Amino acid sequence: MVSNRLTRSGIALALATGTIMPGTVAIASSNAARHAVVPAIATADLPLGSMYRVVEQIGARSLWQQGIDGSGVNVAVLDTGTAPVEALAQQVVAVVDLSNEAGVEEARFIDTFGHGTHMAGIVAGATPGADPAQAAAHPEWFMGVAPRAGIVSVKVADNTGAVDITQVIAGVDWVTDHAAELNIKVLNLSYSSGSTLPAATDPLAYAVERAWRSGIVVVVAAGNDGRQERHLSSPAIDPWVLSVAGAEALTADKFIVPYWATSGDAARNPDVSAPGAHIDSLRAPRSRVDIEHPEGYVSDQLFRGSGSSQAAAVTSGAAALLLDARPDLTPDQVKALLISSADATKFTPALAQFSGAGLIRVDVAVGLPTPTAVQSWQLSDGSAPLSAARVGGSTDLLGRLIIGETTVLGTPWDGTRWTGTRWTGGSWDGTRWTGGEWMGTRWTNSSWTGTRWTGTRWTGTRWTGTRWTGTRWTDTYWTGTRWTDTSWTGTSWTGTSWTGTSWTGTSWTGTRWTDTSWTGTRWTGGGWS
Secondary structure (H helix, E strand, O other): OOOOOOOOOOOEEEOOOOOOOOOOOOOOOOOOOOOOOOOOOOHHHOOOOEHHHHHHHOOHHHHHOOOOOOOOOEEEEEEOOEOOOHHHOOOEEEEEEOOOOOOOOOOOOEOOOOHHHHHHHHHHOEOOOOOHHHHHHOOOOOEOOOOOOEEEEEEOOOOOOOOOHHHHHHHHHHHHHHHHHHOEEEEEEOEEOOOOOOOOOOHHHHHHHHHHHOOOEEEEEOOOOOOOOOOOOOOOOOOOOEEEEEEEEOOOOOEEOOOOOOOOOOOOOOOEEEEOOOEEEEOOOOOHHHHHOHHHEOOOOEEEEEOHHHHHHHHHHHHHHHHHHOOOOOHHHHHHHHHHOOEHHHEOOOOHHHHOOOEOOHHHHHHOOOOOOOOOOOOOOOOOOHHHHOOOOOEOOOOOEOOOOEOOOOOEOOOOOEEOOEEOOOOEOOOOEOOEOOOOOOOOOOOOOOOOOOOOOOOOOOOOOOOOOOOOEOOEEOOOOOOOOOOOOOOEEOOOOOOOOOOOOOOEEOOEEOOOOOOOOOEEOOEEO
């Protein structure tokens, strides 16, 4: 299996607006913004997967009316970045780029794939100027689950969705190291490595447990490998974190287990479920998914997708609401409240190996007494070989196949475990990635102007030599059938397809698309010129 190549390395960190100096972190200022004037929408016309419906299904809107809307809580979305779209303009407070595109000026920070924007919208997207307390009367507004929470966008994957396990681990570690200064209380990780290593030795499990013990609620996707799969993979296999399965709504009150849901094995099942089928969230215009899967298009603002990725994002927003209402809760207590308040009667049938304790009800969770919850699972030591945690092929930043105990940078992974805040061997020291300082400039050539990028073009003739890495995001279905023969098998975002039919006629061979090589210097009207 082939993967992404990049000739320049480095990471980048910046504010969503403004600039910062190298080596520093800052939070974007909040400016008043007007919301767009859009046509009125009849509530009855909204699909069950609209965010208006989703927030009703989990009881979030009743909390908004009490002033509980995520204010004061920042959620790190470790994903493919975020696109400069209007409904994230006031939400994204800081961005960092640890992906293979960090050294590419036009792509730095930007969601060139489309997955991260979709997740961030579910967590905390909001029409600028809209008041969550008044949202019941305005179905035309877009509102994520926690519309006043902040988003810290941690980009680790490129325009193919490609990411190496070392980049994901480094992203989790970055969030842990910067949580206090950026007020990060929740980490959304809609990702599956595909590894079935025991959590007690898995390197990624070690990283997410370290985040959890530092006070961050880590929400992960249970996976979309299908009902025949009887084992969660990493990081969902880790019993410390909050693993979320996707649920498909039949009505406002009844749900079924989707056919793509991964089954637990009784020893480790998903903890809870959340709406995850046919979810309409924010579209990343001109991203790879947007261009190649027009069947997912809902409107200039919205795109439709399905999977446990979306369910995890819904639950991350719910966790932000809980922490807004009760900021002294520990991660163990947040997990216990969401589990104890989940409603198994919503499912027909209710099967714990697929749906955990049931569908989350954040309004019920907020009202429950504070539990005495202290988890006591075996701690991971991360001692398994990195090569065992890396499922599927991957290449480093120089395009060389990563073999054995080697990072994406091509440097040795010495000791196979974390020591404090760095990799042994010096690759990650909390302030820079080897060979790449923080490049704290503003979003290059992109501004928050509604549904499109202004001034952004791809200079050159291709996407920095991209190839498929066989990795996957946990949102595997974009409302339809799965990717034929390309179900992101490896260290990916556990997703399977984008609304509708499979890839046809555009197979990916080597470094270019067969019959559709990158021959232009910019996007023209949604295609390549």
